[in-house]
Amino acid sequence: MNARAPFAGVGDETFALASSVPASSWHDGLIEDGSELLAEEVPVALVFNGISHAVMLASPQDLEDFAVGFSLSERIVRAAQDVREVEVEAGPHGIALAIDIAPGAMARLKATRRARLGQTGCGLCGIDSLAWFERETELDDPRDGGVHETGSPFTPQALQRAMAAMAGQQRLHQATGAMHAAGWADRDGHLLLVREDVGRHNALDKLVGALARAGIDAGDGFALVTSRASFEMVQKAARAGIGLLAAISAPTAMAVRLADRAGLTLAGFVRGGRHVVYTHPRRLRPDAVAHGT
Structure with missing residues (x-):
């Protein structure tokens, strides 16, 4: 029952990324028997x-x-x-x-x-x-890298460009409809890294690991998540040195308080040409100079 191609698992072992299961779908009063591709956890x-x-x-x-x-x-x-x-x-x-x-x-x-x-x-x-x-919930531990200022502010257009590009790089979500994603974009809003997982926390951890393994300074760009921004998502971003976290959905009030303490810019409802900035708006300025097209 495992759908091993094109979603191969770990090497030649038993774990696929998605599996096909029998299912019945209902649409406008009609029932159709078939199968659905579901994400594995x-x-x-x-x-x-x-x-x-x-x-x-x-x-x-x-x-x-x-x-x-x-x-x-x-x-x-x-x-x-x-x-x-x-x-x-x-x-x-x-x-x-x-x-x-x-x-x-x-x-x-x-x-x-x-x-x-x-x-x-x-x-x-x-x-x-x-x-x-x-x-x-503490962020002032000596082990924390902390959020630091690097370079000029980001433009709102860069933020919107990056979030709009996320859907096209969520291959597993397109196939299953059950995956979260975390992405990292450069200052011009070009999406350079995307990691998917059934867990939003895991997706962000994978992104943090990918940045670290590639030797990329997380503060040189910004992170995006296709989920709400809970306090632990803010915490992970701040500990990684990410200065701007953009979520497609809403933050929690605790996440906003934590982002404010951490010096992290938190944006929510980033979709459809709209976003809301909750903390440290200095990193998002309409008059910021874009670095490219």
Whole structure:
């Protein structure tokens, strides 16, 4: 039943990105039996130096990016260079990401490790107290890269151009209708990186990892997400040094407060030639000089 082509899984192993399932569709009173292509979500264990740290439900592609981005977003490592190797190990029940991190990073992880079970759409799984929540919402940790100013402001046209281009690069979403995406665009709004996943948090982690692995300064452009902007999406962007996060849907009030504290420009409802800026509008100026067409 797995639809392995064109959505191949991990190497020659058992995991496809999408599967065809029997389904009946109803339209204008008519019922038609057929099949539907559905996105897969697979348990992915993140194992650091032999110690299992988290199990997330994720789409089984761009997993090396996911490993690096998760490690950075969770402050397990301070830099991508602290992730020395990632091995993708597929088994009968899921995928294990064997992540080899530097000794210093492993020492910090052991000091703060807690049991976590991640689910798609869950940003605080495994946090067992309000004290943990307070820690997770802090952005002034010395390990955080923080948001910094780089270059001139972005134009609203660049923001709209990038979001309009997102749909054309969401190949899995076009096929299944069930995927989130996170993208990164340059100052002219040219979309250079897109990562997809059934989980919006995972998609952003994959994007952060892709930027870090490519050696791209995240502050030289801006990030876009095809979801609402919750506080943890803002948190991940700020920790990656992204100065502008644009969401196709609304933010939460907590996300706005966090973005304001972090110095991050947060825009929502970015679609159809419209957007709303909630924090630090200095990075989005109609009179900013575009760098290209």
